[in-house]
Amino acid sequence: MRPLRLLVAEGNPPAMRERHAATSGQTPSVFYADVLGGLAEGLGLETRIDLCFPADEGANLPAGEDLAGYDGVAITGSGLNLWKAERESLAQVEFARAVFDSGLPFFGSCWGLQVAAVAAGGEVKLNPQGREIGVARSIRLTDAGRGHELHRGRLEVFDAPAIHSDEVATLPSEGATVTATNELCAVQAAEIRYGNGVFWGVQFHPEYTFTELGGILTRYTPIMMQEGFFRDTEEAAKYVADLVALDADPDRKDLAWRLGVAPSVLDPIVRRTELVNWLNLQVKPAASARGRA
Template identity: 40%
Template sequence: MPLRFLVVASETPDQRAERRQAVGAASDETYAQTLADIEPGCVCDLVSCVDGTPVPSAETFRGYDAVVFAGSPIDMTQDSAVTRSAAAFMRGVYRSGVPSFGSCAGLQIATVAAGGRARTREPRLEAGFARGIVATEAGRNHPLLAGRPIAWDAPAMHSQEIAELPPGSLVLASTRTTPVQAAEIRFEGGVFWGVQYHPELTLGEIAAALLREKDDLLEEGLAQDEGDLERFAARLAALGDAPDRRDLAWQLGLDEEITQPRRRMTEIHNFIDHLVRPCRRETPRAVA
């Protein structure tokens, strides 16, 4: 029986349309494709946690083997109808006991839902890649990070970060500028594994994201001018199309932890292999 994933969007309809125009897919659609690439034949249903749809019942959640939260521009540092809706949805996931995973905003939603806090990052943007991620003592033997080297880089694009994890959570990886790059959160019977970075994104998508955020990147001084940014993005996209090009990898300072899709998606593979499959064996899911 194929694995069943519920992929959760926290982009508004306008944000989803904008990303489709720029990249070809909304963030949840990208995640569904990534899961299908990792787990051929899997079932991926898409749902929004910010469009006013009522939170599904625990029984509905239990019709899935896992719930996966895609990234988005949602600002979990603010108290708004949108952020309250996202947090309420995540609390429903926790209470169902179904394993969950999230990237970037997904980690922030899971944190706030369980009583933690997010904050605006300073400096504001981590754009393109998180460099020099290192496992904490708790993360060195944690299955989420199995197979990662002593230090690694990962695709990243965010302006908020975790200020305080909920009680009993584990910080699994950090960088010098972002204290929580990976975490485990346990709350009301549920288990969430998440990362601040984006293992699901291709280099082409990162290149497109940089171009979408060009005004902010220029304002932050991360590129001298638009042409500089366009050249960098073009090299990234070219490396994505030809991941064995050593010249581009060298110019961009990237190694196989990013250039090779299997390595880049390590945490998603580990979530499926070390949390989803074992939970499925222990508690077979009813089909929704």
């Protein structure tokens, strides 16, 4: 069996991803690729993963490559906002349409879900209920989601790492199925069928570790103080330190209790259920059907 070839599209332009790496140690696309590679290895799958940067001026696929050479495409999160209609955002919408046209298995976290929804005719807006950050609570599978392979193995109600201020406000008029929701965000997960392709996506971040989340919250601390999540920098630093410590020792019952982190969120495989299912139930069968696995 030849290695599965995956393409991870970075959702951020250069300045944003460099700022992210300064606090988290890696750009989102490098981190995402590492997570996918580890999950694939756990499934007994060998992978080759490339990165691309559709937000960059003049950026294309890796030299000598085209979408037809890949077995699946994933889009990371981003600090951009689609409702601002900036060039960096619109370029990614066009990239998503090209992925849909290719018919490749397609996945996205947070920004990735939003980009795919807009590419298929939906709309993204600033969430009037405010930012969902840290851990998204009480995400509930819809009737369609309970039987959907995207969430195979999930509890009917679960929590997940998250950070977003925008939401999919209007779904594409055809081919969109909401598979998970919660009180703060109506579209927590969805399948979108458009053109030749099928997209699975989530508004939360199944890929995140608590250390990665802590790095992001460190960067967002001034905004979170303005929005009332933290009273001061000391409180923020303590919260982040607890997240990182829990990542290092998931058996710390005191930290899990204080942070309100459920056992299912502590288990990295359970936390990444949707990514595992995409690799195992979308990418692998599609590659096999094309005689490339």
